[in-house]
Amino acid sequence: MIALLYISGLLALILTASALLEERFVAFEPSFGALALSNATILFATHDFVGIEVAVNSLVDDFEQILGVRIPQFTVTSQNVSRTIYDNNASTAIIIGSVSRSFLIQDIASAGRLDLANVDDQWETYQTAVVTNPLPGLDRAFVIAGSDLRGAMFGVYTLCEQSGQSPFHYWTDTPAHEHDEIYALPRTTIHGPPSVRYRGLFINDEAPSLTTWWSQGNNKKHQPLDAAFYTHVFDMMLRLKANYIWPAMWKSSNNPPGNIFFTDDPENMALAEKYGIVVSTSHHEPMQRATNEWNVSETGEWDWSINKANVTRFMDAGIRRAAGQVSNASYVTLGMRGAGDGPIEGDNATDILRDVFSAQRTIIQKYYGAADAVPQLWTIYKEVATYYAAGLAPPDDVTLMFTDDNWGNIQRLPVDVSGEVTRSGGIGVYYHLEYVGAPRPHKWQDTNHLPKVLKELSQAYMRGARQIWVINVADIKPMELPYGFIMDLAWNASSITFGSLPRYLELWAAREFGPALSVDIAKLVMDWNQLLGMRKFEMIRSDTFSLENYHEVERMLAAWQDLVDREDSLYRALDKDRQATFFHYLHYPIQSGNIYYKVTLGQTMNAQYAIQRRNTANAVAERVMDDFGRDFDLIEEYDQLMDGKWKHILSQPKFEYSSPVNDKESWKSPSRDVLSNLSYVQLRQNMDESIGNLGIQIENTYNARAMGRWNPSAHRVMPTDGDSDYGGMPLMQSMNPYSGSSRRVDLFMRGDHRVPVRWWLDEWEHDWLSVNPVSGNLTQRRPEQILNFTVNWPQVPAGFNETVCVQIRWDGDYYWDYIRLPIQNRLVPPSFRGFPEVDAGVVSIEAAHYQRAAPQAINDTILANQPEQPVAFVQFPYLATRSNSGSIAVRPYQASRARINEGPASQGGQASPGFQNTTEGLQPPSALPPANNSSSTNLTAINPPSTAAATTALVQYDIFLFNYTEYPVNATAYVTSCLDTDPTLPMYYSLTADAQPPIWTRVLPEPRIPGDTPAGWIDTVADQVWKLNVTLGNMTEGRHVLTWRVNSPEIYLEKIVLNLRKGAVRESYLGVPETTLV
Structure with missing residues (x-):
């Protein structure tokens, strides 16, 4: 009963919240005035935007998955609408349309049954309402009225999501939530306009994973990213209320020249127009042409200073093609970079770019009638930022695209005193969730810290960057979570705050997995995301975290293992039909992330243990090898997911980053996973007789390193002298009552593993100090033991300030040493707080x-x-x-x-x-406030x-x-x-x-x-x-x-x-x- 109440409470939270963040307009239980939709007929106008039918088809398919029935749909004209209603005995309907083109919406409004004042002349805005007697013959209808094509489509796709369909249903294999009925609530809701005008993605660095997956999934060596592929992309985008794309464009030597959106499939551009997606080109591909088009069709170098005529002709062809589109839904990239996305060639880059701008604007005027007749942008990326800082700028109507540093830190935002905020072209942001380049690529996994993403992009919005947000998502997978998060923020920039992040993730988890485990899943994501934010996988080396100091290696491995245990428990608790989705979002990322840490930090342990001459160096090396193999087992498991649907989507190797970050080759992605630099000790060999087979490791010191590299001597050195780091002395850090109550010492075997090492502690002077254990045996099966030194502070004499020595002996009293613990028993004044x-x-x-x-x-x-x-x-x-x-x-x-x-x-x-x-x-x-205290950042006017x-x-x-x-x-x-x-x-x-x-x-x-x-x-x-x-x-x-x-x-x-x-x-x-x- 308690569990049912708990689930009911979660459902109530979801139903009164958003999907994810929109005001709700559907429910699953009847209420006064609510309209049941399972028996409704869908009506939309014949002469409305063609994209309306795309959205309606999606709605019908989604409702079939949710309700188990296929709702009839009809496209109607003013002449046949009454006959259609009568012939189909329809008493209720779902009416969908745009304000500007749908006679259905216009007639309902003209009859005074729908007030469109909040939708008229708005950008991508939609209204929902339950209307009585909307049309002759209809008793009631649920109406979705969009200010424009995308406004209407966003309304339909929000209905799909609130009813139980995930925007990522294809990409994460998320099944729809089934319901007996869907009710439209008797309220009028207004959604939009969006906070950011253009919101989209850049498919980039798509080889080897995305291109290999798509080709082999089509049983071909090479299958272009065609309309079938982009149908899945555009569907996801519209469900996330995105409207803008830089298509895939990577060069390929295996299947030259690489991806070209405009020519790989003649249907690609038509599909974009149908879906209402605005097509642009990436920051270094000007004038609506893909770089790969130059690589196969043009002569000479991609160099303005020596090949201007050919480059100009190439750009001209791009604008001519764009201007011939039915909708002209283009956003033209201006400027120019050098070949291969490098710096521009020439002695004076700013003068060259001024000439480029002039030529490009002339071409645009030629085909569009005016130089500012089509939206244009210039991306201030890498060295281009230095040109802008030196005074180079395009005309005022051109959108300035500021960028991050490829690592999530935005480099530049609008400056009020420079008039950037008031530019007619506005300000945009190009932001990376992945990257291939210096100091290292990061594209294998999602490593984006959501609070950091929120910080950067909310600041961009507050500073006035509100025209375009384009997000580099690489292969799309596995960036679904952060990309969806950003699109929600771009739609309503005040909807997500630092304090409300856990609640946002609860809503996300309920949408993807159901409400029962949503709180636990959200907490798992928050903790996982915290670890991701510490450092990207590709930048973790064997010397990144400290083995000796503050137990960093242990803490990181324990944190990942905790995630694995919780994730595995949730994975097993989920319904079977949700496990594939969980595999995408969390099972593979957490399991593989844990393995990556175990391999890399295992190399840390192995290297340090070898320096200490610790016997367990060999066992650690073997575990690293096993984990290296398990990593590929997990990839093969992913390849088999959903009957092989995603085979090769994770083809990106990641174990190879050993060169320094400033190495000229360090920017390249690995070509094959490589495991190197494992060390072994000779297990049948004793240590030098002068120091014996027992090793002593003091936490937060390097003493065991020094002891492991001791120069052989003719005489035993006892007790160990010198400092703890360089002489090897087992000297702990000083303790006082605020240091905690315990210290740790590791004992380990460093000799012939066939011969046990017996050790014991002599009695010590102070009974307020306890050590556990006080004796033991190191053996082949148990080559290590931990000693815990604990101080009972109330029993320590006031003002005590001495070093306590505890004598340890081993190997028949032949060897001995002192473990030293400085104690200082001083207290702060009772009134001190700090x-x-x-x-x-x-x-x-x-x-x-x-x-x-x-x-x-x-x-x-x-x-x-x-x-x-x-x-x-x-x-x-x-x-x-x-x-x-x-x-x-x-x-x-x-x-x-x-x-x-x-x-x-x-x-x-x-x-x-x-x-x-x-x-x-x-x-x-x-x-x-408590950690989960909900708070919000109100975005103020720009002052x-x-x-x-x-x-x-x-x-x-x-x-x-x-x-x-x-x-x-x-x-x-x-x-x-x-x-x-x-x-x-x-x-x-x-x-x-x-x-x-x-x-x-x-x-x-x-x-x-x-x-x-x-x-x-x-x-x-x-x-x-x-x-x-x-x-x-x-x-x-x-x-x-x-x-x-x-x-x-x-x-x-x-x-x-x-x-x-x-x-x-x-x-x-x-x-x-x-x-x-x-």
């Missing part, structure tokens, strides 16, 4: 856990983004990969953009003269940036030191990766201690060339965070206050780590986990 020092010199703070904020923080991003609110810091849940509590940034968005006067201070920053670092007037923040307000907001963190610092304290601030999107307002931060005034420092170095990525980008972009190092000076024992300020709402702080003493903070990828907050 972060005490731990581990003799470490403090790690998650940004959301501040002690003070001024002005008072508003942890609700709806309120915080209202223009009337003062600039203050706001928590952004889930937007972080180095913090479990999200990040913080300033809002309202527009008011918190402040310019900093550049000067001679640190890294070009300048301390602002009127600021004093003081606690006067600061108030403790209110309690943070000029403030010049002061942002810099007055601050947060403060209290820390407590137990000792004076011998060296200047170093702080590392972890900021979510970003780029300076406004060249007139670069991002600055200030992190200061105690009474220091603000010291404003650039977040990013100045690029070598204006418009380019910042210096060092290629070496750090894969980290997904920028690590900002600040020297705070020496600190005395006691309480100190850190103050954080920024000048931009695009700086999201995740974590601050303090290194109080030399070597206290250990090297790691994720940084020190948050230390104790009291």
Whole structure:
């Protein structure tokens, strides 16, 4: 009974929410005034857009899957509509049409039964209503009235989705949810216009996976991406309310020249017109022609400076062809890049491009009658951004397409003072979910962190990039989830917020898998997505995560294993008909992601264990080999899914990335999976007699490495001397009451595996220290053991500050050593609230856990983004990969953009003269909201940036030191990766201690060339965070206050780590986990 109530509650949530985010207009239970649709007749006008029939056919097919009945459909004229109603004994109908062409919609409105004021003259807007006596002979009808073709089609496809069909039904094999009846609710709903005018995708880097899959699925060596293929693409797009495409265009040496949308199938363009899809060409394919058309039809080089006549003739032919289309639904790409999507050839690229623009506009005028008669765009990508920064710009009616850096960081957004926001052509964004290029490709798997995607694109919208969003989706699969997420955001930019992400995913999971497990599936996706955001698979090397420090390797492997266990449990719990869909979305990605980590981090363990001469290095190597084989087992399982429907869709190799990222070949995708660099030790051989067969690994040190490489000696060295990292001494990091209660030591076998190693601990002095176990045997079957050192802090004498030595012996008392544990029992004052020092010199703070904020923080991003609110810091849940509590940034968005006067201070920053670092007037923040607290970001009007307000907001963190610092304290601030999107307002931060005034420092170095990525980008972009190092000076024992300020709402702080003493903070990828907050 409880389970039924729970499922009913979830169904109620879904029915009152959206599909995913639209206002609901259907239900599955009768209610007063609701209209049953299973017995309705579908009517649409003969002379309406041809695409209406496409949508109606989809509706009929979907209803058949959902209801088990095939609803009759009729295309009618004003002369035969009454006869059609009478002949078919129809009393109820679903009437679908566009306002401009459907006499059905016009007649209902003229009779006063439908008010179209909110739909007339709108872009892609639709209205739904249940109408009484809509036409002679009809009692009632459910009416979908679209402002235009796509408005009407979007209304139909939303009806399909709300009724139980997934937009990805083909791509993820999602079966429709079956119902006994579908009821149209007796309410009028208005949907649209969209937040972003053109919303679409770029099919790119489609070999080997997509092209091989499509060809072999058609039993051919090569099958072009034809109308049959694009029917599936366009169907998905319309169901997601997308309307714009850059078709597939990769060059192919196996089947030259490669993909050409316009000529591979004569029906492709006609199909696009029928579906209402606007066809453009990618950023480097100008004038409605595919690059591959040049490769097979033209002579000479693709070089304007030496082959202008042929290039011009080629472009002319593209516009001539486009102008001859029935609907002229084109968006023409302007500009030009060099051959192979490289930089343009020539001594002066800007002068060349000015000439290119002039020639292209002349051609457009020739065929369209005016140079601005057809929509045009220019994409500011890679080196083109430097040309734009140097002053090159197309005419005002041309859409400027800003781009990300191929890694999800948008490089440039509109600047108000430059008049970019008010351009008649508007501003667009070209955004990558995958990429082939430097520093490495990332296309095998979806590795997109949804909160980061939301950050980047919501900021783009707030800054005025609202004309086009085109998303590079590679092979489409496996990018269904992030692409659908972006299309929902593009349709209604205020519908998804950082706080509402879990709810969005619950709705998504209910749509794809049903409501019963939707909460658990959404939580699984959130946790999986958090791991994806840390680093893309292709950039993970055997030295990325630390084996010794902070148990990073163990934590990552445990996190992935936890996902695998939860995913497998959900997979088994799902109905059989939903398991294939789950396989697409989560089973394969999580299982294969886990294997990738096990292989790559297994190589880490194997390499380090070999250096330590640990016997288990061999077993780890064998596990890595097994996992490498299991990876391909999983691919073969995917190939067999749905009777082989998806065979070869995952043909992309991924195990090969061993060369440095700046290697000239590192940008290329692997050609075949390769596993290398595994190490083995000789298991029948003893260690050098001077040090024996027992290894001791102290956590957060490299002592076992040093012990494993000890130079042979004629005499035994006991106890081990030297420091823990270089001399091998088993010395733990210092403990105090805030370090936790336990430390860990690994014992391992490093000699002849046939001869057991017996070990034991001598008694030690203090009974408040316990060790478990105190003796044992290392054997071939059990070559490792863990010792847990636990301190009972209430029993430790106050002020105790000594190193406790525990003696360990092995091999018949012949060998011995000391395991050393420094203990410092000091407490902070009872009134202190903040972060005490731990581990003799470490403090790690998650940004959301501040002690003070001024002005008072508003942890609700709806309120915080209202223009009337003062600039203050706001928590952004889930937007972080180095913090479990999200990040913080300033809002309202527009008011918190402040310019900093550049000067001679640190890294070009300048301390602002009127600021004093003081606690006067600061108030403790209110309690943070729960992690799943729903919040929203209200997108405000675009206003000029403030010049002061942002810099007055601050947060403060209290820390407590137990000792004076011998060296200047170093702080590392972890900021979510970003780029300076406004060249007139670069991002600055200030992190200061105690009474220091603000010291404003650039977040990013100045690029070598204006418009380019910042210096060092290629070496750090894969980290997904920028690590900002600040020297705070020496600190005395006691309480100190850190103050954080920024000048931009695009700086999201995740974590601050303090290194109080030399070597206290250990090297790691994720940084020190948050230390104790009291």
